[in-house]
Amino acid sequence: MSGNKFSKLLKPDTRIYLWIITILVVFVAMYNLVIGIIGVLILIYLQFYNWRSSKHRNKRWQKYIENLSSDIDSAARYAILNLPMPLTLIDFDGKITWYNSKFSESIDSKDILGQNISKVVPHFEIEKAINGEELINIKVREKHYDVLSNVVKIQDNGDERYIMMLYWIDVTDYFKLKNMYRDEKSIVTLLQVDNFDEVIAETKEERRPFLKSEINAKINIWASRMNGLIKRYQEDKYIVLFENKFLDNLEAKRFSILDDIREINSDNNNPVTLSIGVGVQGKNFSKLEEYAYSALELALGRGGDQAVVRKKGNFEFYGGKTKAVEKRNRVKARIIAHALRPLIDESKKVIIMGHSFPDMDCFGAAIGVHRAIINRGKEAYIVLNNVTEPIKNIYEVFKEKGEYKFITSEEAIEIANETATDTMLVVVDTHRPSFTECPELLDSVVRVALIDHHRMGTEFIENPSLRYLEPYASSTCELVTEILQYMGSKTNLDKIESEALLAGITVDTKNFTFQTGVRTFEAAALLRRFGADTTAVKQLFQDDLKTFIAKSNIVSNAKIVYNDMAISVYDQDIENAQLIGAQGADDLLNIRGISSSFVIGKNLDGTIFISGRSLGDINVQIILEKLGGGGHMTVAGAQFRDIEIFEVRDKLVEAIDEYIKEGESK
Structure with missing residues (x-):
């Protein structure tokens, strides 16, 4: 630092010399007044000369700076006017205030001053440009551009205003190369x-x-x-x-x-x-x-x-708008049964799990698999968190016997953690992990077997040890009944177990009306031979007066769309709303001229549901898949949260419109 100060002192400065001369003149005047006066006159001249020289030098420097600024402005103007890319100046309203020749050439128009940029270049997003975002792939005639924006402040007679400079970078070659690579x-x-x-x-x-x-x-x-x-x-x-x-x-x-x-x-x-x-x-x-x-x-x-x-x-x-074709032989059922036997024999305990809020098909299939496991001499457990209305009557029958171990999700995880390598899990009537009673259980066991009859969706249990998924089947109970025939030399099936399986088939086929094939009747005949009482099965489905009235209201609220589709919105707080809605959708199909029905209702917990039914001409699964649901061609459903019930109806109508248009475009 001190070295810098010293070097500054050694730099030539006229004022320092004048001060030195002044001091010397004072000393000379003390000894010789005449010479001192002459020195003062010389000093005055030197001061005047220094002032005039400085002034002249400053003028020349100022002129040089002005000329240099003028040269820079000229160069900048020349560069902007002859910029080898399109350039546009716009105000914040989008009005074009200036553009160069390249931009004029790119849009093949010259008289655009004062026009809005969005009219000159369709799909131009002025908001993104104001925020300084890069606009990607703006098409202008046959060329593609990436647009960079820059906000500039301008002083005009003391007033400040802002304009945007838009730089149009031609990426047509890159775009063509990218499309060629993709194609x-x-x-x-x-x-x-x-x-x-x-x-x-x-x-x-x-x-x-x-x-x-x-x-x-x-x-x-x-x-x-x-x-x-x-x-x-x-x-x-x-x-x-x-x-x-x-x-x-x-x-x-x-x-x-x-x-x-x-x-x-x-x-x-x-x-x-x-x-x-x-x-x-x-x-x-x-x-x-x-x-x-x-x-x-x-x-x-x-x-x-x-x-x-x-x-x-x-x-x-x-x-996927046609029915699945029924397989006429049971070869696969026999193969699955023979593959399932060693998996059960290698396990000490087997846990059976269906979907949450189980229906009769889910419960009956679980009971059938439970019998297959017991016949192999292994411990069997059924995960059941909630006893829903559809299974309430039959559940009480099995609970009274005391031979069946119904456990909660927490108990199932505890069992799996104790003997993870020796525990097997059998999932019935669903293939979606999120739909099961306990999704966490899937990660807690080594061996997983899957038995289901639903058409596969995008979410499914990955890499199970055994998978038996046949969408042609009427129900999971039908598949389980066939498996039971080949599980051993002798099939031991109690009367109430056969009734549970028959009840599951009856529910999913709507009393052997829908998705019913030869093998469906053969499975029912087998269960009948094991003692299933059809009268006892029918009594399981009897409704009370309140439920009957609710279903009647659903039918009376129905509106017809597209000539043969019925949509009913039932916005009443009732217990078992989803079950009643499904039954109401079934009842609507009994009306002449209706080929498909949709019932929209609300559970007590606020969940909005759709139950879809069809006689086969309309694929309700495809329609409700558009809304996040799924199921079968003739039976499907969907659920919603945090949405109003009439908004769900609008979404359903849109999905039906889309389905109809897709059918017309084929």
């Missing part, structure tokens, strides 16, 4: 003819080669339209590779190959249907194949005759 990305698609064996078996022998050839030809033609690579690796299974640019068209046509395959004349009662799994946005072919396989599994689990597109974690569904 040329590969997609892996797996196709499977759903009921190939059944169709071929029921086709006359001389007609079989022609049927196989027709199926193969339609699939090959479909793949060739996309310039795809197709390989058939089994008689009924194909793999197709094509570019991503064809996917939008496939989705817009809702995978028309599904309709083409269904139109094939097989000369029997079984239509030919196809399931498609599409894997998109995978990092490599291995990941694409994994996505395609999981999508195909989901399509098959939902009953087939549909395409499922998996884009990373998201699933999109197309088709």
